[in-house]
Amino acid sequence: MCGIIGYCGQHRASEILIEGLKRLEYRGYDSAGLCLVENNNLVCYKRVGPVAHLEEAVARQDLGGHVGIAHTRWATHGIPSEVNAHPHFDCHHQIAIVHNGIIENYQALKELLISEGHIFSSETDSEVLAHLIEKFYKGSLEEAVTKALALVEGSYGLVALHASENKLVAARRSSPLIIGVGQDEIFIASDVPAILNHTKDVVYLQDGDLAIIDSKGYQIKNLAGKLLDRQVEEVKLSMEQIEKKGYKHFMLKEIFEQPQSLANVLAGRITDNQIKLSLNWHREVIQRIIIAACGTSWHSALIGKYLLEEIVGLPVEVDYASEFRYRHPLVSSHDLFIAISQSGETADTLAALREARSRGAQSLGIVNVVGSTVAREVDSGIYLHAGPEIGVASTKAFTAQITALLLLALYWRHEAGYEIDKKILNELRHLPTVAEKTLEANSQVIELAQRFMNFENFLYLGRGLNFPVALEGALKLKEISYIHAEGYPAAEIKHGPIALVDENMPVVVLATKNDLSDKTLSNIQEIKARGGQVIAIVDQDYEPVKKLADYLIKVPVVHVWLSPIINVIPLQLLAYYIADAKGLDVDRPRNLAKSVTVE
Ligand code: AGP
Numbered sequence: 187m188c189g190i191i192g193y194c195g196q197h198r199a200s201e202i203l204i205e206g207l208k209r210l211e212y213r214g215y216d217s218a219g220l221c222l223v224e225n226n227n228l229v230c231y232k233r234v235g236p237v238a239h240l241e242e243a244v245a246r247q248d249l250g251g252h253v254g255i256a257h258t259r260w261a262t263h264g265i266p267s268e269v270n271a272h273p274h275f276d277c278h279h280q281i282a283i284v285h286n287g288i289i290e291n292y293q294a295l296k297e298l299l300i301s302e303g304h305i306f307s308s309e310t311d312s313e314v315l316a317h318l319i320e321k322f323y324k325g326s327l328e329e330a331v332t333k334a335l336a337l338v339e340g341s342y343g344l345v346a347l348h349a350s351e352n353k354l355v356a357a358r359r360s361s362p363l364i365i366g367v368g369q370d371e372i373f374i375a376s377d378v379p380a381i382l383n384h385t386k387d388v389v390y391l392q393d394g395d396l397a398i399i400d401s402k403g404y405q406i407k408n409l410a411g412k413l414l415d416r417q418v419e420e421v422k423l424s425m426e427q428i429e430k431k432g433y434k435h436f437m438l439k440e441i442f443e444q445p446q447s448l449a450n451v452l453a454g455r456i457t458d459n460q461i462k463l464s465l466n467w468h469r470e471v472i473q474r475i476i477i478a479a480c481g482t483s484w485h486s487a488l489i490g491k492y493l494l495e496e497i498v499g500l501p502v503e504v505d506y507a508s509e510f511r512y513r514h515p516l517v518s519s520h521d522l523f524i525a526i527s528q529s530g531e532t533a534d535t536l537a538a539l540r541e542a543r544s545r546g547a548q549s550l551g552i553v554n555v556v557g558s559t560v561a562r563e564v565d566s567g568i569y570l571h572a573g574p575e576i577g578v579a580s581t582k583a584f585t586a587q588i589t590a591l592l593l594l595a596l597y598w599r600h601e602a603g604y605e606i607d608k609k610i611l612n613e614l615r616h617l618p619t620v621a622e623k624t625l626e627a628n629s630q631v632i633e634l635a636q637r638f639m640n641f642e643n644f645l646y647l648g649r650g651l652n653f654p655v656a657l658e659g660a661l662k663l664k665e666i667s668y669i670h671a672e673g674y675p676a677a678e679i680k681h682g683p684i685a686l687v688d689e690n691m692p693v694v695v696l697a698t699k700n701d702l703s704d705k706t707l708s709n710i711q712e713i714k715a716r717g718g719q720v721i722a723i724v725d726q727d728y729e730p731v732k733k734l735a736d737y738l739i740k741v742p743v744v745h746v747w748l749s750p751i752i753n754v755i756p757l758q759l760l761a762y763y764i765a766d767a768k769g770l771d772v773d774r775p776r777n778l779a780k781s782v783t784v785e
Contacts, residue, residue, distance in 0.1 A: 187573050188272070188286040189213040189258040190363070191380045192345040192354045194401045195371025199254035200244055206373075206380035207237040207258045212429050212436070213286075213376060214260025214574055216556070217271035220244070221282040221347065222251030228282055228349050232271040252401065253352050255345050257284035260574055261556035263292075264309030274313040276320035277305055280349045281327075283319065285312035286376055287341030287361040290454070295337060311340075319346055328398050331355045332409055335396075345374055353400040357409075358391040365389040365397060365404055367418055372399045378421050379429050386421045435772040437577030437666070441758050442625060445618040447572035447582040448751070451589045456614055460606060461597040465566040467548050469601055472522045475500055476515075476547065478507040478538040479526040480782065482580040482661060486552075486587035487526050488654035489750050490595075497595035497747075498602070507538035517545035524550045526591075528575055528583035529781035530558025539563060552590045554583050568594060577773045578780050579666050581758045584658060585751045589617065592747055613745045620742050624755045627739050631756055634721060634737055635763030641692050644671040645683060645718075646757070648696035649706055655696055655750045659757030666775045667765035676709040687718040694760070696753050697735070698725040700746045710734045721760075723753050 189210025193199045203220045218240040219232035229251060233239035237258055257272035264270040273282040289295070292311035295318060300306065304317040318334035319327070327348045335342075335357055343361030347354050356363055356374045366373030366381035366388055373381040374397065378388060391397060391406070395414065398405045406414045433439035440447075455462050475494055477487040484506055491502040505515075507525075511534060517523070523542035527535045530553040539560060543549050551564035554572050561567050570586040592614070596606050613620075638644075644663060648656035657673035664671050674683055676695065687693065693713050697706050707730050710720050714734055722735035725743045732738060739756045765772050 187213045187361070188260050188376070189380065190255070190284045190286050190343055190345055190374070190376045192255040192284070192347075192356065192374040192399070193371070194253050194352070194354055194399050195368065196252060196401065197371065198249065199251050200249040202384070203254050203256035204237065204241045204244060205383065206375060207240070207256050209379035209382070209429070210258055210376060211237055212574065212576055214258055216259050216261050216266035217268070218256070218258040219271040219273055220254055220256035221273040222249055222254040223347060223349055223352060224249070224251040226349050228275070228279055230273060230275070230282065232268045234266055234268055234271065253347060253354065255282060255284045255347055255354065262288055262571060263311045265556065265562065270308045270310050272312060274308060274310065274316045276316045278320070281316055281319050281323065281346060283312070283316045283344060283346045285315055286343040287359070289314060289338055289342070290340035291338070292340075315342070315344060315346070323348070327351050327353065327355045328396070331357060332396060332411070335409060343376055353398060356391070356397040356399065358395050359393050363391045365391065365399065370401055372401065372404050374399055382421060387418050388421055389416045389418055391416070434766065435577065435762070437579050437581060437772050438762055440575055440577050440582045441755070441762065443573065444582045444585055444755065445622040445625075447570070447586050448589055448621055449618040450571040450573065451586040452593075452614060452617065453571065455593055456611060459608065459611070460600050461593050463568060463593065463597045465550065467522065467550065467566050469598065471520055472500065472548065473520040475502040475522050475524060476505065476510075476517065476542065477502060477524040477526060478505045478510045478535060478542070480507050480532050480534055482584045482658060483526040483528060483535070483587060485654045485658040485661070486584055486591065487524075488657070489588050489651055490524070490526070490591035492651045493592055493595045493747060498598045505538070507532070507534040511537040511541050515541065515545070517542050517547050519546040519548070521547040522550060523547040524552060525560050525564060526552045526587055527558075527560050528554045528570070528580055528587075530555045530560035531781045533782060536560055536563070552587055554586070576780070578775055578778045579662055579761070579772070585621070585754060588751050610745055610747065613748055617748060617751065620744055620752060621755065624741050624752050627741065627756050628759060630739060631759040632763050634739070635760060635767050638692050639764045639767040641690065642669060643686070643691050644669060645679070645686065645691060645693045646671060646673040647676040647679060647693060647706075647709060648673070649676045649702040650700060651746060651750050652696035652698070652753060655754050655757070656694070658754055659694060659761070662758055662761035663764065665778060666761055666772050667768055667770060668776070669764065676706050679709060679712065684712060684716065687713050687716040689717045689719065692719045692721060694721045694757065695723070695735070697722040697728070697731045698741065698749050698753055699728060699743070700749070703728065707731060707734070723756055725749075
């Protein structure tokens with residue numbers, strides 16, 4: 187997602203635009219730009235990096251325009267660069283646009299426009315909007331935008347301006363836009379934080395709305411030109427609350443964003459009978475897969491091992507990136523090295539990637555931040571499109587990583603000539619909905635968090651695909667509540683850890699139904715026999731577990747390959763609510779950073 191703001195009024199637009207962008211950086215921060223109308227000319231500044239870089243460039247200029255637009259970017263198409271930064275322009279630099287969303291038919295539109303003589307400068311999908319509006323511009327920006335949008339497929343929050351018209355034209359389909367109503371000044375923005383310092387009176391545009399804005403007021407129409415009456419509402423939330431969409435912390439917001447982030451990682455990659463990925467690889471020579479990562483990404487790598495070995499049938503080695511890079515690994519051109527990294531900047535993972543490539547391996551990245559260093563250095567990649575993950579504790583990136591690994595395994599199987607079971611494709615399509623249903627356990631987890639917040643040690647147990655989920659649940663608790671927790675394969679407790687079990691050692695057990703459930707049940711019995719308290723994650727009324735466990739958290743039934751994605755959600759919530767109940771800074775836990783770019 188990206189952040190957009192536009193302004194028409196009596197103040198200098200540049201200051202208002204920069205201030206608004208800074209309030210929207212939580213929506214994306216890889217590049218920023220603004221464009222003002224001054225004396226019937228467009229004056230534009232763009233910079234890579236945070237809004238502060240743009241602010242610095244603009245601060246030295248005496249910019250007087252009173253109409254302008256600005257954008258802070260979360261890259262989806264095209265790496266973070268000045269040329270890919272918004273605003274984008276038509277060929278004659280008379281029209282500027284900022285866009286949030288994905289133009290799904292941008293390739294076809296771009297080819298049409300190029301055939302008509304339009305010259306493009308960026309790699310983005312958004313730029314086609316500027317040239318499409320130019321194609322239809324005959325003196326009315328409103329009319330040109332309306333005609334252009336009739337050809338567009340996909341999502342947009344769009345704001346456009348023209349050098350000779352002191353107005354803005356905005357349109358919304360699936361990406362949010364609000365109008366801020368001030369005294370002789372009107373704002374348009376992606377979200378309330380951008381304008382809250384100037385007005386609390388807002389109008390929430392709906393899908394299909396077109397807004398025509400000038401300093402005296404605004405009109406809202408549908409794309410057929412019919413005037414619409416939208417209610418002005420007064421914003422009640424504080425600034426701090428709104429940037430987190432009303433959630434207390436970014437981490438909680440990101441946990442609850444998972445239905446959307448899972449939809450994003452699946453978008454455009456799943457059809458009725460296959461998976462669509464575009465990989466630059468020599469699949470047929472690969473005889474082994476090596477996955478290296480750190481922290482939570484290493485946990486998804488472990489899950490990737492189970493999935494790839496079962497579905498693709500090749501051996502998979504998983505390494506801590508920090509170990510791989512120094513152990514003089516035996517690597518050849520018959521290896522595919524997969525680097526998993528939310529940030530794409532983790533020093534150890536980057537070093538491991540470079541080590542593997544230097545030894546001849548093909549490389550593939552599973553990354554969230556578009557244009558990050560890992561993303562730029564691999565031969566192929568699968569972007570998560572999970573949106574910015576601000577909370578230090580990784581949540582939505584983890585479930586998106588597992589989904590991307592499952593997509594890769596199924597795609598690989600299909601490329602190797604095998605059919606993909608339609609049942610799993612159907613379950614994948616419904617995954618966002620199932621994640622939504624899983625989040626319904628929220629209030630139950632809050633109660634458990636209150637009950638267990640003062641314990642000083644936890645064990646997390648799981649088998650098979652749920653063993654890495656146990657590790658992830660333990661890491662989540664450790665890193666934000668500072669409570670010691672360890673994850674183990676459930677059967678492993680007999681080889682030592684069970685000595686720790688007593689009434690002061692809560693044990694969280696991943697006990698969803700699979701071919702190992704009966705064995706997991708025996709582990710629960712062993713724990714209960716030592717006085718341990720068991721919190722079991724279960725997916726159906728599995729009577730034996732219901733009778734044995736002290737506390738049950740129910741999750742929906744899913745295919746075993748999807749179970750890590752669903753089963754981790756209550757563990758993310760448990761860690762969050764325990765840390766919050768202890769009054770800790772959940773988004774910025776002590777000693778930690780969001781991206782470890784040092785060794
Ligand atoms: C997970 O909650 C932590 N923030 C940390 O372990 C993180 O997963 C690790 O540093 C790897 O980061 P990356 O995915 O950006 O490479």
